[in-house]
Amino acid sequence: MRALSTLLCLATLAPLAQAQALFFDDFQYADRQALAAKGWTVRTSAGWPGVEGAQWWADGVRVISDPADKNNRLLQLRAATDGSAKGSRQAQLCHARKYLEGTYAARVRFRDAPVSGPNGDAIVETFYLISPLKAPKDPDYSEADFEYLPNGGWGASGPYFYATTWETFIPAPNFWKDNQYDRLAGSQEGWHTLVLNIAKGQVNYFLDGKPFARHGGDYYPEVPMSINFNLWFTNLASLGATRREYQQEVDWVLHVKDEVLTPAQVDAQVKALRGAKVPFRDTVPSRGLASPCNL
Numbered sequence: 001m002r003a004l005s006t007l008l009c010l011a012t013l014a015p016l017a018q019a020q021a022l023f024f025d026d027f028q029y030a031d032r033q034a035l036a037a038k039g040w041t042v043r044t045s046a047g048w049p050g051v052e053g054a055q056w057w058a059d060g061v062r063v064i065s066d067p068a069d070k071n072n073r074l075l076q077l078r079a080a081t082d083g084s085a086k087g088s089r090q091a092q093l094c095h096a097r098k099y100l101e102g103t104y105a106a107r108v109r110f111r112d113a114p115v116s117g118p119n120g121d122a123i124v125e126t127f128y129l130i131s132p133l134k135a136p137k138d139p140d141y142s143e144a145d146f147e148y149l150p151n152g153g154w155g156a157s158g159p160y161f162y163a164t165t166w167e168t169f170i171p172a173p174n175f176w177k178d179n180q181y182d183r184l185a186g187s188q189e190g191w192h193t194l195v196l197n198i199a200k201g202q203v204n205y206f207l208d209g210k211p212f213a214r215h216g217g218d219y220y221p222e223v224p225m226s227i228n229f230n231l232w233f234t235n236l237a238s239l240g241a242t243r244r245e246y247q248q249e250v251d252w253v254l255h256v257k258d259e260v261l262t263p264a265q266v267d268a269q270v271k272a273l274r275g276a277k278v279p280f281r282d283t284v285p286s287r288g289l290a291s292p293c294n295l
Contacts, residue, residue: 021257021284023099023227024270027075027250028279029063035093038280041293043092043230048171048295049124050232053085060091060231066251074109075250077231079123082243085236092230094293098286099129100142100224103261104196105270107251108229112150112159112189117244120237122153125248127194129225130295136170142221143179144203146194150187153234159187163205163213165221182213191251195263209263226291227253257284 029035032042043056050056060079066072081088106127113119128145143166150159164181184207195206201220205213231248254270261269273281 020259022281023095023255023284024252024273024278024281026252026274026279027063028073032058032062035061035063039096039282041094041291043094043293045292045294050090050234051085051088051236052172054088054090054233056092057089060089061093072251075229077229077248078245079231079233080243080245081121081233081236083236083239083241088233088236090230090232092228092232092293094291095227096286097131097224097226097289097291098284099227099255099257100221101198102255102257102259103266104129104198104227104255105194105266106253107191107193109191109249109251110148110150110188111247112187114244114246117242118239119244120151120239121233121244121246122149122151122235122237123246124149124153124230124232124234126228126230127250128228129196129221130228131223131225132290132292133169133171133295137168139168140223141166141168142223142225144196144198144221144225146196146205148188149234150189151237158185160185161188161207165203165215165219167218180215180219184212193263193267195261195266197260199260206263224287224289226293227255255284
């Protein structure tokens with residue numbers, strides 16, 4: 001029966017896999033070093049975004065056993081602070097810069113509170129696509145984000161979930177932005193499936209199978225982007241020098257080049273890949289572009 005099940009999964013997977021280039025990672029790695037062999041970069045370079053003076057630390061990215069399934073593993077991002085900018089650590093993971101139109105999806109676990117220490121810092125938990133910013137107000141810049149702020153920030157209090165598509169921006173200290181966004185108030189604690197379609201001049205965002213935001217016009221991505229996850233601070237709460245640590249997990253990530261998949265089709269594709277025991281697949285052609293992993 002197991003052999004038959006595997007054959008059925010392969011049969012389901014074959015038509016799309018043969019017709020379209022795709023990228024899939026189930027994060028079934030023994031350690032962080034194994035990520036690099038599959039094209040992932042762990043950020044260590046300083047800079048935007050986040051609290052000025054905070055560091056991007058390699059130890060903030062790791063692969064762990066899934067507490068809910070002993071046969072599964074998860075990507076985990078960690079951000080920690082002692083209340084000072086110098087004592088703050090943020091995490092980011094980036095893949096190759098070769099992605100543009102098509103479908104993107106990830107299963108992500110958001111958390112409302114730190115796993116240790118007092119709560120209150122303005123933290124950002126993400127899944128996003130981005131290109132390098134060559135200069136302030138770069139007209140060829142592209143970015144599309146899913147972002148969760150459990151403790152508020154950006155002028156809002158309380159938990160908010162954002163979908164944002166960018167034309168361009170100017171980094172701090174003279175921050176200026178040209179973007180289009182939608183946001184949803186309320187807690188998003190727990191696991192969510194995030195789906196993003198980029199096609200025919202429209203950027204469509206879905207949260208757990210439901211349409212969430214639609215952007216386009218000048219905000220439509222123009223240049224290839226990298227696939228990214230990061231966990232960072234927009235502001236530190238006045239909680240003294242007590243250390244606190246925040247975490248975010250990712251179960252899997254998928255991209256199907258030049259194909260618009262519904263959330264249900266994404267679920268079916270991931271189920272087929274997992275059923276066929278495909279922990280990683282990358283048939284998306286390289287564009288020969290650097291992915292600096294610094295935004």
